[in-house]
Amino acid sequence: MTGPMNLKELSLKLNLSPTTVSRALNGYPEVKAATRERVAAAAKRFNYSPNQRAIRLATGRAHAVGHVISGALQNEIMNPIFADFIAGAGETYSREDFDMLLSVVAAEGDEAAYRALKAKGTVDGVIVQGVRLDDPRIGLLIQIGMPFVTHGRATGTAHDYSWLDVNNRRAFQRATEFLLDLGHRRIALVNGLEAFDFAIRRRAGFTDALTARGISTDPGLMTSGEMTELSGFTAASKMLDAADAPTAFLASSMLSGMGIRRAIEGRGLAMGRDISLIIFDDDLSYLRNGTDVPIFTATRSSVREAGKIAAEMLLHRIANPDSPPEHRLLEAELIIGQSTGPVPVSPRAKV
Amino acid sequence: MTGPMNLKELSLKLNLSPTTVSRALNGYPEVKAATRERVAAAAKRFNYSPNQRAIRLATGRAHAVGHVISGALQNEIMNPIFADFIAGAGETYSREDFDMLLSVVAAEGDEAAYRALKAKGTVDGVIVQGVRLDDPRIGLLIQIGMPFVTHGRATGTAHDYSWLDVNNRRAFQRATEFLLDLGHRRIALVNGLEAFDFAIRRRAGFTDALTARGISTDPGLMTSGEMTELSGFTAASKMLDAADAPTAFLASSMLSGMGIRRAIEGRGLAMGRDISLIIFDDDLSYLRNGTDVPIFTATRSSVREAGKIAAEMLLHRIANPDSPPEHRLLEAELIIGQSTGPVPVSPRAKV
């Protein structure tokens, strides 16, 4: 016995055929209960675990799903969000005993990557992250017949497909309304890159809330960029130094929110008193919004949980390829922290 | 022709045996150049790409490597570092056409995960991240005969094994010396969790430099914890408010450094003038240390690059299982930014 125990050896020891042993272990009905137990016991005793490579060839299924991380996303803030999303999805996969394949490909190499996954047969389906406006990947995956679920919707796509998304529009609408209710009128939006669909929806929610109250949107109060601490800092700095500065900010991420806080405090102002701030909190496992009491007022939705659910949807889709596409829209909750307060009565002193 | 083209079909079209076609495509010498070209052309024309499942079974190799993310690491700052490391490793894998398997397992479930990877034969080797003191995984992997490379060394292990590490000790020693040369004498260390080996080495480098100059280490100036913004903030706040506060900080991560900066600036002090700060910069793709000019003085070593190299080492190891273990020690470079300066002549006013 050189290599690990295999089916044939095991069946020899049991004086059974490989067929029966296989069936016993896989729960097929045509095997006597007593035999099944005998087989199970032997399998455990000899530490038998079936060779996945053989199973995959025999069944024609990869028992694995792929996540393609394209270069376009590597350099952006998506990265830490990806990490948590993947961790969440990974939980589902281990529970269901699926493998997770990560493909890191150069920018614009994603189409080839999906085609390769299909041709080589290494995965049964894929999860698409970082969805853009009218994302071409959706059409491609439908065309090559690869099951998939997206995290985020693609505005402008005619196809029907399975997606999981957080209600970004509603989240930012509520956050804006909350600030309006506190008396704020000059509210700034520090958005993520508006090449991504989620950012567009967030802006829509923001402007929705403003126009509903008859407040005109000011282009000088809306920026879009990578969601980093530095970009948040520079965007907020510029706005705070301008005439008619905003009294409140709405930030698309925790990291840019941290930059905005620095800009606020660097001007001798107090966050939550002089200037209010609401962030979108992806509930990242290493970027907690405070320990007990939340620091930032935030619209929160766990991206890790999203990963978990998206993976479940995909596995369901793989098991039932002909079922109609599913859609899941998660609502973000509004968490009241210490970064918001009523608009100051007297306009703050200019710096 | 229902499914994708396979070897047999292709060989029929070419009037060749599957053997010859296989050999032609895989570059074996016993096939005439003309035939080889004919085969290659046909393969391309019919869009043939060999079924990975079949290759894996036939060759007995998985052509994949695994990364096990254990629960112990999911919640900590390791996470974003992991992400970049994995992205780097992923580059190597795609270049070499290997698959990367990510297993997310519950805390303490990692041993079982490694055993399962071995038994099921889904990977040819693994990369071990987040190495701890005398890490038990090293012995385990040697015992079950799974090729591996670690990112970080495990002090206290008797085994010889392949590792890649950054010279953490030297990096922190140099950083400390740099601060000493600037005249600082009260230097604080805000370290990562000292359950991890890298943190222990960093502390060693720190104390090495101090004692070499005859400065005694002050336990009140050394903390260890998760490398988050908040933990950096609280640690620095406490130290700055104490009598005999430090004039300089050495932080184990960008994130905790950002927290320290906030504590400094929140006290009306200027970073780089009143208080100096050096961070360890993992050069994370979404946490850049400034765009043009570095913000923080830092010891920098790209964790992404480390991932790339570690993956290369592992693939080499898989291809040459009997080669002796390799060791790679990367040196961090000292980047001078705006967060350090000579110690202030007059002790700063107490807050």
Add this chain to the structure above:
DNA sequence: ATGCGATCCCAAACCGCTTTGGAACCCCGC
């Protein structure tokens, strides 16, 4: 012509599992 080593190609075994199409056996009713 004959022998002989290269060169080029092929038939068939094999990797370790699943799955199809029976076979053997038993129980039962008529």
Add this chain to the structure above:
DNA sequence: GCGGGGTTCCAAAGCGGTTTGGGATCGCAT
């Protein structure tokens, strides 16, 4: 005592490649 219907098991044919062990064919020296 025999046909029919369950139950329980098995032999063998895949899955789609790789790899072993030759078999032709050819050029060339003998």
